[in-house]
Amino acid sequence: MSRATSLVSTEWVQENLSNKNVVFVEVDEDTTLYEKGHIDGAITFHWREDLQDGLIRDLISKEKFEALLSKNGISNDSTVVLYGGNNNWFATYAFWYFKIYGHQDVRLIDGGRKLWELKGLPLVTEVPSRTASRYVAKERDNSIRAFRDQVIASIGIKNIVDVRSPAEFSGELAAPAHLPQEGGQIKGHIPGAKNIPWSKAANEDGTFRSNEELAELYKAAGVDFAKETIAYCRIGERSAFSWFVLHELLDLQNVTNYDGSWTEYGSLVGVPVAVGA
Amino acid sequence: MRTCGATPGGPDLAGVDLANQTVIQGAVLRGGVSDGVPNGAPVGNAYVRLLDSNGEFTAEVPTNSEGQFRFFAAPGSWTVVVLAHGAREEVKVQAQKGTPIDLVIHI
Secondary structure, eight states, X not given: OOHHHHEEOHHHHHHTTTOTTEEEEEEESSTTHHHHOBSTTOEEEEXXXXXXXXXXXXXXXXXXXXXXXXXXXXXXXXXXXXXOHHHHHHHHHHHHHHHHTTOSOEEEETTHHHXXXXXXXOOBOOOOOOOOOOOOOOOOOGGGBOOHHXXXXXXXXXXXXXXXXXXXXXXXXXXXXXXXXXXXXXXXXXXXXXEOOGGGGBOTTSOBOOHHHHHHHHHHTTOOTTSOEEXXXXXXXXXXXXXXXXXXXSOOSSEEEOSSHHHHHTTSTXXXXXXXX | OBOTTSOOSSSOOTTOOTTTOEEEEEEEEESOOOSSSOBSEEOTTOEEEEEOTTSOEEEXXXXXXXXXXXXXXXXXXXXXXXXXXXXXXXXXXXXXXXBOEEEEEEO
């Protein structure tokens, strides 16, 4: 994986709008954005209704993933191009999801919905109708996913990267500042975690920084690229963004996304927690 | 467009627990002037970023169709940055619990 195979520019998108093998998928935290306007021909996945099990806290099953993609006319050989608001948080989460289920060709629009809008590029409201396909997913690839016991066993051994804002890391805030602050959950971070906010990997317009800048960012914060790395945030979306940076752009192996993240860790009985910068 | 009589600034605060939340909100308007009366066209596709006292990114939201945005922050110094097609504005604010900051930002 590399920047060349994982990332496309807005210019590339404009050139491929009528490419039948390309399926554009918008994934947003604010799910009303798609209805207000989206890239011509794009479909949308709802991060909760489509991508969460709903009964238990987990990814949807292989069968449900196959049904979702089949219903939306995505084939095993489709080039899936993801984008979204919030600097592509939920789009990178969906990217990670497609990789979990082994999709071959999945890419992300650099800058996402924000850059598209800041450039004044056209959005439409028509929802495309797509012919259903028969999608066959692979078994889950858990080599890019971390679970709580692995995280606890990794303290002081692997790189643990907390990608939340400094205020969440230190324990000042319990959630990002655009959401109401939740009570009841312990505040703080996993001991030994390096706080490298996801936002440091992005430019103001939502595009990713250069590979040289990204490598320097993580090295300067104390991440040892020779070791395995676990990224986490609050619910696993922002850490999917940083997972994308480390695993796809910097092409590092052994990088996992802990999607249980702080809402799980901060609720566990008896695990070590640190506060402060 | 002049909208005399409209409430300036961000979304309705009904239902927000102001006793426990530190709210920074407002509206982004294009083409108006800052003369104390809200005027100009709401910018419904702007992005508003919240930076902490060290200039570190903390959060970002898109504006709604009325050009409005809202953050739940903590007491202290913050910078609000508005990005829109062809425009960029910064506003520094001092937030406190209980008294929402309500901004009208012209681009």
